[in-house]
Amino acid sequence: xxxxxxxxxxxxxxxxxYNRDGDLLFSCAKDHTPTVWFAxxxxxxxxxxxxxxxxxxxxxxxxxxxxxxxxxxxxxxxxNVQKGTQLYTFNFGSPARSVExxxxxxxxxxxxxxxxxxxxxxxxxxxAGDPTEQTEESVLVIKGPQGRINRAVWGxxxxxxxxxxxxxxxxxxxxxxxxLLKESDKESGHKKTITSLTKAADGSHFLSGSLDKSAKLWDxxxxxxxxxxxxxxxxxxxxxxxxxxxxVLGGGQDASAVTTTDHRxxxxxxxxxxxxxxxxxxxxKGHFGPINALAFNPDGKSFSSGGEDGYxxxxxxxxxxxxxxx
Amino acid sequence: xxxxxxxxxxxxxxxxxxxxxxxFLLPPKEVIGPDENGIKKVIEYRFNDEGNKVxxxxxxxxxxxxxxxxxxxxxxxRNWDKFGDAVREDVGxxxxxxxxxxxxLERPRAPEAKASGDGLAQLSKGGAVLMVCRTCGKKGDHWxxxxxxxxxxxxxxxxxDKPAAAETSAAxxxxxxxxxxxxxxxxxxxxxxxxxxxxxxxENSVRVTNLSEDxxxxxxxxxxxxxxxxxxxxxxxxxxxxxxxxxxxxxxxxREDAQRAIxxxxxxxxxxxxxxxxxxxxxxx
Numbered sequence: 001x002x003x004x005x006x007x008x009x010x011x012x013x014x015x016x017x018y019n020r021d022g023d024l025l026f027s028c029a030k031d032h033t034p035t036v037w038f039a040x041x042x043x044x045x046x047x048x049x050x051x052x053x054x055x056x057x058x059x060x061x062x063x064x065x066x067x068x069x070x071x072x073x074x075x076x077x078x079x080n081v082q083k084g085t086q087l088y089t090f091n092f093g094s095p096a097r098s099v100e101x102x103x104x105x106x107x108x109x110x111x112x113x114x115x116x117x118x119x120x121x122x123x124x125x126x127x128a129g130d131p132t133e134q135t136e137e138s139v140l141v142i143k144g145p146q147g148r149i150n151r152a153v154w155g156x157x158x159x160x161x162x163x164x165x166x167x168x169x170x171x172x173x174x175x176x177x178x179x180l181l182k183e184s185d186k187e188s189g190h191k192k193t194i195t196s197l198t199k200a201a202d203g204s205h206f207l208s209g210s211l212d213k214s215a216k217l218w219d220x221x222x223x224x225x226x227x228x229x230x231x232x233x234x235x236x237x238x239x240x241x242x243x244x245x246x247x248v249l250g251g252g253q254d255a256s257a258v259t260t261t262d263h264r265x266x267x268x269x270x271x272x273x274x275x276x277x278x279x280x281x282x283x284x285k286g287h288f289g290p291i292n293a294l295a296f297n298p299d300g301k302s303f304s305s306g307g308e309d310g311y312x313x314x315x316x317x318x319x320x321x322x323x324x325x326x
Numbered sequence: 327x328x329x330x331x332x333x334x335x336x337x338x339x340x341x342x343x344x345x346x347x348x349x350f351l352l353p354p355k356e357v358i359g360p361d362e363n364g365i366k367k368v369i370e371y372r373f374n375d376e377g378n379k380v381x382x383x384x385x386x387x388x389x390x391x392x393x394x395x396x397x398x399x400x401x402x403x404r405n406w407d408k409f410g411d412a413v414r415e416d417v418g419x420x421x422x423x424x425x426x427x428x429x430x431l432e433r434p435r436a437p438e439a440k441a442s443g444d445g446l447a448q449l450s451k452g453g454a455v456l457m458v459c460r461t462c463g464k465k466g467d468h469w470x471x472x473x474x475x476x477x478x479x480x481x482x483x484x485x486x487d488k489p490a491a492a493e494t495s496a497a498x499x500x501x502x503x504x505x506x507x508x509x510x511x512x513x514x515x516x517x518x519x520x521x522x523x524x525x526x527x528x529e530n531s532v533r534v535t536n537l538s539e540d541x542x543x544x545x546x547x548x549x550x551x552x553x554x555x556x557x558x559x560x561x562x563x564x565x566x567x568x569x570x571x572x573x574x575x576x577x578x579x580x581r582e583d584a585q586r587a588i589x590x591x592x593x594x595x596x597x598x599x600x601x602x603x604x605x606x607x608x609x610x611x
Binding site: 033041 | 396397399403404406408409410411412413421422423424425427428431432433434
């Protein structure tokens with residue numbers, strides 16, 4: 001396949017998100033400006049100007065009208081997707097690390113980093129249909145995990161919130177009361193910081209990637225470990241194909257290995273694994289730096305990866321991708 | 327100007343510009359649309375600088391990267407105005423490019439095949455030099471001088487294969503090392519005619535490259551003599567500077583000795599450079 005290279009960001013990429021229809025790709029980077037691209041040919045549509053710090057995360061509503069972004073400048077902003085104008089700003093006491101719209105786009109879960117005296121927290125905010133009625137108030141604030149919470153997502157039917165972070169423990173919270181319902185088992189769970197989480201298309205299972213060079217597949221209701229995928233590199237980003245039973249892991253490089261590795265450029269790869277057999281299917285090389293973000297188009301026929309090199313690479317699969325057999 | 331005076335209504339030569347006039351002589355542009363392989367040909371005719379008619383055929387491959395089946399909303403979004411930094415987008419800014427390389431989903435090889443495969447791949451991709459370590463016998467991993475086991479005494483013995491023979495053959499002529507000993511005067515020289523000797527010797531010629539500047543004939547002789555009788559050593563010298571040009575030739579009496587020398591010394595670290603030792607291709611003269 002011929003990937004389309006998009007160099008709109010001057011700093012490393014942090015997050016990539018497709019909209020529900022699969023025609024727009026939103027990219028966040030450390031350069032303060034989230035960008036939106038057309039997902040078929042990679043043409044840039046626009047940029048959202050307004051943040052003063054690295055943008056760590058974003059999510060788009062199901063009708064692709066609202067964009068929510070979380071940034072290191074301690075704000076979370078709501079944007080009009082079409083015009084690029086800011087609709088509302090939530091202020092926090094520390095950098096926002098992860099945002100996600102709930103099903104129905106009426107609520108959003110936001111995580112904030114530990115900063116000075118503040119511990120990390122998970123906030124749930126109500127999102128009003130009319131931006132003029134938007135208020136700052138939190139529906140729920142959950143505190144408890146030690147260390148940074150790298151990702152928090154909604155569980156099925158918005159009943160639960162799943163969080164994962166630096167303490168390598170995945171927790172399931174009740175979204176109405178804030179009570180901790182389940183924690184992942186320490187023995188079988190991750191051993192180092194969990195960097196990324198992605199849900200399956202039907203929400204029944206989710207995948208977590210960690211710096212301990214593995215990714216694990218969990219059941220959403222019972223938090224039992226289903227599968228483990230091992231790599232040689234710390235995992236920075238994970239994605240699941242909505243069409244086939246494939247799992248993609250994108251990673252970096254151990255700091256200790258940096259000086260001794262091969263100077264050949266373009267060696268960082270996104271690794272494809274069979275979800276059920278746990279075996280590696282192959283890798284897609286090309287990035288010049290560790291891969292920080294991965295996203296699958298909801299139609300499953302293309303995917304994109306964002307790296308430390310500032311490039312977004314958009315890959316449309318060749319027909320023989322769909323016929324891969326182990 | 328060749329004008330058709332019978333059609334004054336079409337061509338009023340006074341009004342037409344010269345270019346238009348000449349264009350009339352050219353056949354029209356042809357476009358042969360994309361065929362099933364996506365090849366599109368455009369045939370144009372033009373006048374070049376000297377006024378000659380020139381046919382220019384441009385062959386392009388039209389390739390569809392993806393089938394975009396967009397929903398109604400997506401089609402509407404396609405027509406949105408650009409905003410933010412994209413407003414000032416010049417056509418020249420190549421933010422979005424299709425990669426020039428074809429990237430494939432590389433299937434991994436089976437584990438043991440992969441280990442050797444990696445080594446072999448390194449061998450083939452490492453350029454001209456094979457990484458051979460004689461100490462642990464592993465190819466493609468590290469050079470002998472970098473071997474983690476290099477302090478083990480064992481490997482040194484294997485290098486000196488025919489100590490007795492080498493010593494005697496070198497000592498016999500009596501001259502200091504580096505003196506050229508004619509083949510007929512060697513200890514184990516074969517009693518055949520001189521020309522036969524030379525021919526066979528040239529077939530047993532080994533080329534050594536990547537020599538350091540200071541390397542001389544004597545060094546090569548000392549290095550290679552442990553493999554067998556050496557009839558001739560030659561190091562190419564730069565006449566102006568007096569240093570070695572980095573390569574030389576060693577002629578053995580026996581082909582097997584030469585083969586063993588190649589096997590053992592290719593990749594050998596000598597004076598901070600890794601030697602490349604191979605058969606010398608026959609020269610026409």
